[in-house]
Amino acid sequence: MIPIAKLVGPEVIADVATPANVRLGTALADDRAVKLDATDSGGVEGWVGGGDSATQRRRVALWVDKQVLKWSCTCTNEPKLFCKHLVAAAITVRDSATK
Numbered sequence: 248m249i250p251i252a253k254l255v256g257p258e259v260i261a262d263v264a265t266p267a268n269v270r271l272g273t274a275l276a277d278d279r280a281v282k283l284d285a286t287d288s289g290g291v292e293g294w295v296g297g298g299d300s301a302t303q304r305r306r307v308a309l310w311v312d313k314q315v316l317k318w319s320c321t322c323t324n325e326p327k328l329f330c331k332h333l334v335a336a337a338i339t340v341r342d343s344a345t346k
Contacts, residue, residue, distance in 0.1 A: 251340055272337075273334065295307050296332060309337060
């Protein structure tokens with residue numbers, strides 16, 4: 248199985264997210280607004296955003312299915328949307344894999 252960190256490079260994020268979501272997600276990652284609570288080589292789950300406000304936090308998941316990156320976020324019901332929360336989570340996963 249391909250590790251999730253290998254599938255969330257900058258070029259992949261740019262392909263699946265809008266430029267606005269890349270910009271906003273990068274800011275969330277830079278602000279350390281990502282809290283990952285479950286990781287393994289096949290996927291990651293966690294919370295993004297909101298600080299102390301539970302109403303502003305979103306649950307995200309990134310995983311590999313048949314060598315393809317899959318995702319979900321509670322901010323939307325649109326399965327194809329790679330939102331700012333997912334961008335932030337992807338950046339955090341990628342950065343933690345290089346440490």
